[in-house]
Amino acid sequence: MAASLNLPFPLLKSTGDDKRDIEVYVEDLVDYCAMNNWYDPSKSTDDAKWIKPDKAMACLKASLTKSARTALKIYYGASICVSGERQKFLRLIQQDDETIGAWESRVRNQATQCEYENFEDELMRDQFIAGLVSEQLRVKLIGKGHRHRDGDRSKVSLREVVENAKAYEATTITNKLMKNARESQQEQVNYSNSQRRQPVNRDRRDFTIPQQTITCSYCGVQHKQPCPAFRKRCNKCGVIGHFARVCKSERSYYKREEKANQIQDELNEELFAVGSNKDN
Numbered sequence: 001m002a003a004s005l006n007l008p009f010p011l012l013k014s015t016g017d018d019k020r021d022i023e024v025y026v027e028d029l030v031d032y033c034a035m036n037n038w039y040d041p042s043k044s045t046d047d048a049k050w051i052k053p054d055k056a057m058a059c060l061k062a063s064l065t066k067s068a069r070t071a072l073k074i075y076y077g078a079s080i081c082v083s084g085e086r087q088k089f090l091r092l093i094q095q096d097d098e099t100i101g102a103w104e105s106r107v108r109n110q111a112t113q114c115e116y117e118n119f120e121d122e123l124m125r126d127q128f129i130a131g132l133v134s135e136q137l138r139v140k141l142i143g144k145g146h147r148h149r150d151g152d153r154s155k156v157s158l159r160e161v162v163e164n165a166k167a168y169e170a171t172t173i174t175n176k177l178m179k180n181a182r183e184s185q186q187e188q189v190n191y192s193n194s195q196r197r198q199p200v201n202r203d204r205r206d207f208t209i210p211q212q213t214i215t216c217s218y219c220g221v222q223h224k225q226p227c228p229a230f231r232k233r234c235n236k237c238g239v240i241g242h243f244a245r246v247c248k249s250e251r252s253y254y255k256r257e258e259k260a261n262q263i264q265d266e267l268n269e270e271l272f273a274v275g276s277n278k279d280n
Contacts (some may be wrong), residue, residue, distance in 0.1 A: 010063050029060060085113040089123075093131045095128050100165045104128060125158040128165075161207075218242040 010028035016127055033039035038052040050098075051055055089110045094103045111124045141161055143200045148154050213223050219229040220243060229242045237249035 010059070012063070013280065029063065033059065082115050084109070084112070089114050089127060092127055094133045096133060098133075100162065100169045103131070104162050107131070121158050122155065127163050128158060128161060132165070134168075134172075137165060140168065141165065171233075217246060220246045 006039060008028075010025060010032050012025040013021060029042075030039055033043065033050075033056045036055070038050070038055045040049055040051050043049040046113045063233060089107075092107060098106075107124050108127050111120055111127075114120075114123075118125050129138055129141045132141075140165060144156055144161075144164070146156060148156060216227055216229075221228075231240060232243065233240050234242055234244050234247050234249075236244040236247040239247075239249070
């Protein structure tokens with residue numbers, strides 16, 4: 001800030017040559033902003049050069065007198081092609097993601113360059129309606145007519161049209177949120193009902209083959225329902241839970257049982273014989 005004291009505050013001085021006067025003023029303003037670190041000429045783009053554009057704009061407003069502002073308006077205003085600006089205005093269209101408030105601002109800003117004077121509000125109103133994305137809203141606003149239907153028959157202003165459009169926008173958004181919430185709730189209800197209908201196997205071993213059909217290692221057949229070998233005893237090894245056709249045991253349960261019974265019978269016969277000798 002100390003360096004900025006050596007540079008005078010920029011002022012627009014009139015010498016009769018408007019073009020030269022403005023060029024000198026712009027140079028002085030840029031130098032002043034650079035001394036205050038508001039402007040960096042080393043940047044690649046013009047937008048990047050203005051480090052603090054708000055400070056520069058405040059300086060610009062403070063340095064211009066009323067007469068200087070009028071001179072700038074006349075000088076630069078003469079270069080505006082009104083016909084071209086009006087063509088731009090008539091081609092304005094609301095973007096898909098653009099809010100009603102943003103759309104209104106674009107219409108108003110472009111209309112200021114068109115010099116419509118007394119017809120400005122009517123033309124802004126008509127272009128605001130014509131460029132709307134929503135066909136339903138457009139039809140609704142067109143249906144209100146050019147004038148009020150009451151006794152004074154006053155014209156419908158842009159402000160009234162915008163208020164109706166904003167009310168329609170808010171209602172549409174609220175309705176969409178309510179619809180999404182209802183659909184989400186219905187999906188949760190459907191999911192809960194489907195979960196209740198599914199059978200729950202409380203046994204430690206799950207004998208249900210999931211989804212795809214494969215050959216069951218417990219019964220030897222393909223199925224999707226609970227395995228038929230569940231709680232059934234194997235005819236080969238005697239173990240509960242599978243059929244003999246898929247049994248991997250090498251020894252037969254029933255052969256072992258028969259041999260055990262034979263040994264028990266022989267032992268009983270020996271005991272019976274010993275008991276008989278003692279009695280004799």
